Amino acid sequence: MSDAIVEKTEVAAPVLIQVMNQVPAAGPRGESPLHHADLASVARQGNQQGGVTLQEVAFLGHLVIRGSIENSDFMSGAEKALGVALPGPLQSGQQGDVSVRWIAPDEWLVIVPGAEAFAMERALRDAMSGHVAVVNVSGGQTVINLSGANAREVLMKSTGYDVHDNNFPVGKVVTTTFAKSQAVIRRTGEQSWELVIRRSFADYLWLWLQDASKEFGLVVRT
């Protein structure tokens, strides 16, 4: 990597970007990454009370937005479309059912209800200008909510990151190692965390979480 950065300044022609609704309300049948685990049956047949509750929140709209924090059109446009400002390092924001997570200095992950992803993507594109990107990654990842009195202990078994109250207050979000994979971990409440995991690792991580939660009494909800 070079320290010498050569920048070319060009007046860019308006770029037409083909956007499509990737989370259709009707039409092709969608399957969550954990479809095969039949969580509805697991939830019905399993414990109804326990120290840890796991719930997959499938079919949400995941949008990655990228841009520079020095670009005020990008920052203000994103805030206008989302209804909440883009958060700083390791922070998250929430406005109604729109949530936004800091991922990197120039990258944020927005999660909205699946049916609203297309409208949000267009609203973001309309509101932001400059060197920015919006990518719908809904099909590539899924959300698992982890809650309960022993939820923190499950995290302590799964990640090397310090999840103590002193280091992990409500609203903080970290991307870190989780089991032998990775996850975006966000604390949503005193006893609740949200994990954003990759589709291809969903089965592995679900089995890991099931196993790690067993000793505390696992409740699966749908």
Next chain:
Amino acid sequence: MFDIYCPHCQEHREEEEFHASGEAHIARPLDPDNCTDKEWAEYIYFRKNPRGIHHELWVHAAGCRKFFNITRDTQTYEIKETYKVGQQPTVTE
């Protein structure tokens, strides 16, 4: 294990999240078509491999996925500082 301060995440993380990418501050010849073979070979192949202070490029692979530089003592493994790409080290000897 190193406990590495990521200048982008602004906190210490475990070494497991990072990956070393070799020596830092290696400038690519600005005009590769017209540089000498010696310049190109030095850019591609030749590294300092010092005993003592070394400036290294690392990536926070399992975190923010950004590159940054570390000043590290190759004898003691002590990390002297971490700084963003584009910045200059404050510890040089």
